[in-house]
Amino acid sequence: MSKDLTNDVGYANDEIGLNELFSEIWRVKFWLGGISFLVAVIVAAYSLTLPNIYRSEALVVPVEDGAGGKLGSLAGQFGGLASLAGISLGKGDSNKSVIALEKLKSREFFFKFAEKHQILVPLMAVKEWDPQSDKLVLDADIYNADTDTWVRDVSWPKQPKPSLQEAHKAFLDSLTVSQDKTTGMVKIMLEHVSPTIARDWTTALITDLNEEMRQRDIAEAQSSIAYLEQQVADTKITEIKTVLYQLIEEQTKTLMLANVKPEYILETVDAAIVPEKKYKPGRAVMVIGAAVVVFIGGVGFLMIRLVMKKEK
Incomplete structure (x- = not known):
């Protein structure tokens, strides 16, 4: 009875010793090594067809929004008083850097950026980069440069x-934005087959984003000042007028800063440069990884075959 139970469980007959496994591996070592080597050669040949990708990165820091913070403080302090006169002060805009970083990845911003810098062809039709001439080689199956x-x-x-939507998705695949939660520093990284274009686009992204946010605040400040001045003319309550004049002062400061500070939202700490070394592909890692995976798969196949033999 115990003998039958042992056979049913299968522990006595189905266990595979390491010596048995190593013996089987040694028996087929040439086949296993040959297949691994062949796959490694194929992967190596494939990796050579992949273009080098370069990554350029810039380190920026969000500019503190002093005017927006003061405006929010005034709104909290005098909001109840102003509401008596039918005036809404709002809460101020203290998260402009967060808005800016989200806008950086938005479709609207990309559409403007793509049209301004004419990036559609170098983004979607590029095949490789010629380091001697620092020019792009376009894929003739995608874009005919002779006929445009x-x-x-x-x-x-x-x-x-x-379409710009399709290009936007490809652009986001090459763009990385990361922020250090401790220091607040933001790293903007862009990948491209051309290191020069990677640098130029990274720099242009920061410049255009600052300009967009700057123009946005200029327009808002001008509208706010016009509105507040109208409210001053309409109200007869001295306390309300005091609040309105302080609000006008803060909006004027915002307008002044926006007009004199090009790096309005993101200030560059370390500007983007032309990278000298490729970022990817890691050809050696691809080749070694493929060989290891095939070898492990082969060992796994041998183990399965030994187990099936034991079960017979």
Whole structure:
């Protein structure tokens, strides 16, 4: 009875010793090594067809929004008083840097950026980069440089010419924005086959983002000042007028800062440069990784085969 139970459980017959496994591996070592080597060669050949990707990065720090903070403080202090006159002071805009970083990845911002800097061709039709001439080599199956036409073969809803939505997705795949929660420093990183373009686009992103936020605050401050001045003219309550004049003063400060400070939201600590070393692909890692995976898979196959033999 105990013998049958042992056979049913299978522990006595189905266990595979390490010596047995090593013996099986040694028996097929040439096959296992040969297949691993062949896969490594194939992966190495494939990796050589991949273009080098360069990453340029810039370190920036969000500019403290003093005017917005004071405006929010005034709103909290005098909001109840102003509401008696039918005036809403709002809460101030103390999260401009958060808005700016989200806007950096938005479709609206990208559409403007793509049109201004004409990035569609170098983003969507590039094949590789020629380091000797520092020029892009375009994929002839996607874009005909001689006739300035898109020739890629795609199915609906895509068109031969990539849409800005499609380009936006590709752009986000190459863009990385990370913020150190301790220091508040923000690192903006962009990848491209051309190190020069990676540097230029990273720099342009910061410049355009600052300009967009700057113009946004200029327009808001001008509208706010006009509104507040109208409220001053309409109210006869001295205390309310005092609050309004302080609000006008803070909006004027915002307007002044926006007009004189180009790096309005993000101040550059370490500007983007042309990277000398590629970021990816890691060809050695790809080759070694492929060989190791195949070898481990082969060992796993041998173990399964030994178990099946034991069960017979």
